Amino acid sequence: MATNPYLTAPLTPARPRMFNSTVAKVIWTLVPILSLGLAAAVPFVVAAVKGVVKPWLAVTYVVGEIAVFIAALAISPTGKGDSPVPGFLLTLLIITAATHTALLDNEKITIGK
Numbered sequence: 621m622a623t624n625p626y627l628t629a630p631l632t633p634a635r636p637r638m639f640n641s642t643v644a645k646v647i648w649t650l651v652p653i654l655s656l657g658l659a660a661a662v663p664f665v666v667a668a669v670k671g672v673v674k675p676w677l678a679v680t681y682v683v684g685e686i687a688v689f690i691a692a693l694a695i696s697p698t699g700k701g702d703s704p705v706p707g708f709l710l711t712l713l714i715i716t717a718a719t720h721t722a723l724l725d726n727e728k729i730t731i732g733k
């Protein structure tokens with residue numbers, strides 16, 4: 621006796637996944653950290669292309685990353701370390717991007733998905 625695939629299919633289609641394994645999740649989470657914030661928006665752009673998150677979230681991260689780097693360069697254009705604010709902004713960007721990247725496949729978070 622054959623089963624009907626329409627009866628056994630899930631009611632709603634499964635949401636696309638960003639990570640296929642735990643190793644992939646760790647590697648993607650390390651991208652903003654190892655690039656020192658230069659590639660903080662890359663995981664979100666990839667997630668938007670895969671359909672994991674909505675495109676506005678990726679655009680927000682790209683604009684936010686550009687804004688942080690412009691602010692850091694405006695505060696200390698010579699890079700001589702006159703102010704701790706640029707380093708704080710970059711550290712905040714790195715921590716925020718890494719945390720949000722790790723939460724991309726979390727089912728409890730629905731903002732931007």
